[in-house]
Amino acid sequence: MIFWRNVLRARVRSLMTVLGIAAGVGLFAAATAITTDLRQQIASAIGTYHFDVVIHERRAPSPFSSKLTQAQMQSLQARYGAALLPMVMGTLNEPWSAYAMVLGVTPAFAQRVPLVTGRHFTPGQREVTMGEIAAQRLNLAAGQSVAIGGESWRIAGVYRTGSRLFDGGMMGEIGPVQRLFAPEGSEGQYTLALVSTGDREATARVIAQVARDFPALRAIPGTEFAGAIRLFRVVEAFVGTIAVVVLLGTALVVTNMLMMAVAERTREIGILMAVGWTPWLVLRMLAAESLLLCAAGTVLGNLFGLALLHGVNRLESVGFGWLPLRLSAGQVAESAALIAAVGLLSLLWPAAVLWRMQPLDALRHE
Known part of the structure; x- marks a missing residue:
């Protein structure tokens, strides 16, 4: 497997690339797990105890500060x-x-x-x-x-x-x-008033009555309680920002690694093209290297995310049970899909270089 040997040829660069990917994945995975888990916990608690309507102060930034x-x-x-x-x-x-x-x-x-x-x-x-x-x-x-x-x-x-x-x-x-x-x-x-109605029509009726007769209060369906907490919206915006940073940062790290690989192996690529390799075959080799490093970074990043959750959970400034201590299969798959997409997008610049490369020029490269 030539792509595996190529990765091992530059061990330090490959390791730094994996660590760069892992840092972004770990932060993204931990932040995603926190906001998703809190939403699920609150939604589950409201549903378990059958509260169809939550009434809180209209001007409160979130129901918890009502x-x-x-x-x-x-x-x-x-x-x-x-x-x-x-x-x-x-x-x-x-x-x-x-x-x-x-x-x-x-x-x-x-x-x-x-x-x-x-x-x-x-x-x-x-x-x-x-x-x-x-x-x-x-x-x-x-x-x-x-x-x-x-x-x-x-x-x-x-x-x-x-x-x-x-x-x-x-x-x-x-x-x-x-x-x-x-x-x-x-x-x-x-803080709150919780109302059990029993059906959707009664829930809608209570919400309308509170809006009409209690202008200082606001009534929302229990299913929307988590979404009304402003902190969650702030955290979700933060997670979205992290996703963009992970996307750009990982793309730059992987693209830089691929471009350095192309520059170091120009004569080698010229030989491969001289014996019949097309730019597409060379690109496939680079894609395999990119995806291998991204896969290693994703695995290490999710482990880092777990360690981060366990570490933060032990801080005295965090309430008992507030943070999850595991990543769901869906969250792991989401981070893997994100990094795989980044790995493939990082091939665009190297692909442009390969398609312009002439075998004779590559062979004369020093």
């Missing part, structure tokens, strides 16, 4: 009754986590969450149920205590929702959790 007043929540509860469940959601800077996620929920909502051990929190008591990931990271179990907001809270049980984002946090009764996030002396506020 603030609903007591009066607004009382009006919504008067309108939708037991079909509506209020929620408080936020993060606290605690000694054991810089982004400790705490959910304030009603006992009715808490009963929907499956437990791994222990029991659900008791209303009126300073108790929480802790997500499985948080319990593992903190080495805590039901019956022990955790410090939240400078106070000791008893862990009544450990739950598992299937969403790492929420399994890395904890749930408590909505009133006490409200006070954790409210400045001293101020009225407690809510």
Whole structure:
């Protein structure tokens, strides 16, 4: 296999090309995995608990930063009754986590969450149920205590929702959790109101009613909740930028490698053409070299992306369970397809040089 021998002839250049490709692929794979996984986690959690409509503050940059007043929540509860469940959601800077996620929920909502051990929190008591990931990271179990907001809270049980984002946090009764996030002396506020409707027509009707009767609020289908989070749009724009940088950077690296190969082997290419090789056959040889290096860079890049995810996940500035620890087959295939396309596009300049090359001129090349 002549293309394999050609790659090994310039080991250092080939290695640097592979590492250049791997750096771009690793960054692209990690960023893609993060944004895709967060979307899937939130969409899955909303769907699992059958909330068809999410109501939040209209002016909030994203639903997570929404603030609903007591009066607004009382009006919504008067309108939708037991079909509506209020929620408080936020993060606290605690000694054991810089982004400790705490959910304030009603006992009715808490009963929907499956437990791994222990029991659900008791209303009126300073108790929480802790997500499985948080319990593992903190080495805590039901019956022990955790410090939240400078106070000791008893862990009544450990739950598992299937969403790492929420399994890395904890749930408590909505009133006490409200006070954790409210400045001293101020009225407690809510983050979201979740409504179960049961069908599309009822969902559309609730959304229209909120738009008409509550101008300060916005209602969206539960399926669109993840898309309404501005952070995701920022991350997706960042991922798109990375994809363009990977595309251009890899194309330059591979094109430079191919052009250096053509320059170094001009006389060799002239000999091949003299014995019957066409520019197309020479180009096929270069294409095999390019794709081999791109394949090696893609494999190494995905491994680098995995290592990056595991490394960042251990940082104290990242909440428990926020980042994925694996790449899906689809994400690996996407990065492979991107780099394969780049490898083929990088042949355009070398192809133009080969098609203009004359065998006699190539043979006289020093």
